[in-house]
Amino acid sequence: MMAVAKRRSKAASGPQFQPDELIEHYREMLLIRRFEEKAGQLYGMGLIAGFCHLYIGQEAVVVGLQAVIEPNDTVITSYRDHGHMLACGMEPKGVMAELTGRRGGYSKGKGGSMHMFSREKGFFGGHGIVGAQVPLGTGLAFAHRYNEDGGVCLCYLGDGAVNQGQVYESFNMAALWKLPVVYVIENNKYGMGTSVDRASATTDLHRRGEAYGIPGEAVDGMDVVAVRVAGARAVTHARSGKGPYLLEMKTYRYRGHSMSDPAKYRSKEEVSRMRAEHDPIDQLRNRLLADKATDEAGLKEIDRTVKAIVTEAADFAQQDAEPDPGELWTDVVLEG
Numbered sequence: 001m002m003a004v005a006k007r008r009s010k011a012a013s014g015p016q017f018q019p020d021e022l023i024e025h026y027r028e029m030l031l032i033r034r035f036e037e038k039a040g041q042l043y044g045m046g047l048i049a050g051f052c053h054l055y056i057g058q059e060a061v062v063v064g065l066q067a068v069i070e071p072n073d074t075v076i077t078s079y080r081d082h083g084h085m086l087a088c089g090m091e092p093k094g095v096m097a098e099l100t101g102r103r104g105g106y107s108k109g110k111g112g113s114m115h116m117f118s119r120e121k122g123f124f125g126g127h128g129i130v131g132a133q134v135p136l137g138t139g140l141a142f143a144h145r146y147n148e149d150g151g152v153c154l155c156y157l158g159d160g161a162v163n164q165g166q167v168y169e170s171f172n173m174a175a176l177w178k179l180p181v182v183y184v185i186e187n188n189k190y191g192m193g194t195s196v197d198r199a200s201a202t203t204d205l206h207r208r209g210e211a212y213g214i215p216g217e218a219v220d221g222m223d224v225v226a227v228r229v230a231g232a233r234a235v236t237h238a239r240s241g242k243g244p245y246l247l248e249m250k251t252y253r254y255r256g257h258s259m260s261d262p263a264k265y266r267s268k269e270e271v272s273r274m275r276a277e278h279d280p281i282d283q284l285r286n287r288l289l290a291d292k293a294t295d296e297a298g299l300k301e302i303d304r305t306v307k308a309i310v311t312e313a314a315d316f317a318q319q320d321a322e323p324d325p326g327e328l329w330t331d332v333v334l335e336g
Helices: 019-044 059-066 082-087 092-099 133-147 165-176 224-242 268-278 280-290 296-319 325-329
Strands: 074-076 153-158 181-187 216-220 245-250
Touching (some): 019 059, 059 181, 074 133, 082 092, 092 296, 181 224
Parallel strands (some): 074 153, 153 181, 181 245, 216 245
16 A cells, blocks of 8 residues: 655645645654554564664654645655654655565665665655764755755754754854755654753754854644644745744654663653643644544544554565675665
8 A cells, every 4th residue: 555645746835724634634643653653563572673763742743844845855854764754755664664674675674763765755864873964954955956956955853963063063054055954853852861951051942043044933843733834934935045944843752762761751640741732643633523624433444544554564564575695785885
């Protein structure tokens, strides 16, 4: 089955959206949620090795932003990247197969959770080194400007990465050359196990670009509609030649930093409160029901469809062959 998340052909703008658009956002967020839950299960079974960082709780950020970019635009992010891949339209089978180290994975089973790419979908990878994707994303924006192709780069980073020196070198270069890049800080409140309050001297992260003249704003990253509206504003700014824009998405991850993190640095009550009061999927679900855009039966059908896609992806990932040992020597050196 094909991935339900596809890139739009036109950028969306304005606060008014058609019911079918919101239903599609619900489906996309639910796909990411169910996919990540299944990935967590496979990790627990020992079928996924190494690091695995789940995106559960943050789905509204990438779904809302994908809705406002064009096919020619580019996306780059950190190691918490499965949701970004799915939102870009990458096949769940290929993503799950890469997680389990199989031939059918996007990096032929050699990259794992943190290193998948798809030039076809404009996704230039998750990156395991904290903050490393920011200068790379700035480079992608430079390529858009140099080639005069009208593209914009969405460059995602976390609240932990925002204190890296290379981030500010990138901000300076992007502002100096007015590069078409939107820096998206996914502030989920914790960098690994450290609260943003303990790691950052100032916690208004959307203001971190002020020294370079980069405008920024804080957004409710648990509300896909708010994300989409702010995202449209930021992308329009960057695409019009005005230079970079900074969005601080105030979001939350329900699981630990990675699958090996018991997350004892925060209370169960805090997590439960966020789930009960701010869950991005539940908020949109309630809106769809209140607006009579769909009913309980329609939502259950979406869930069944999504679960079938995820189950098929997991089955494929477990049955697919492992890479041939000879693959160790491929994709290492590019002959000149």
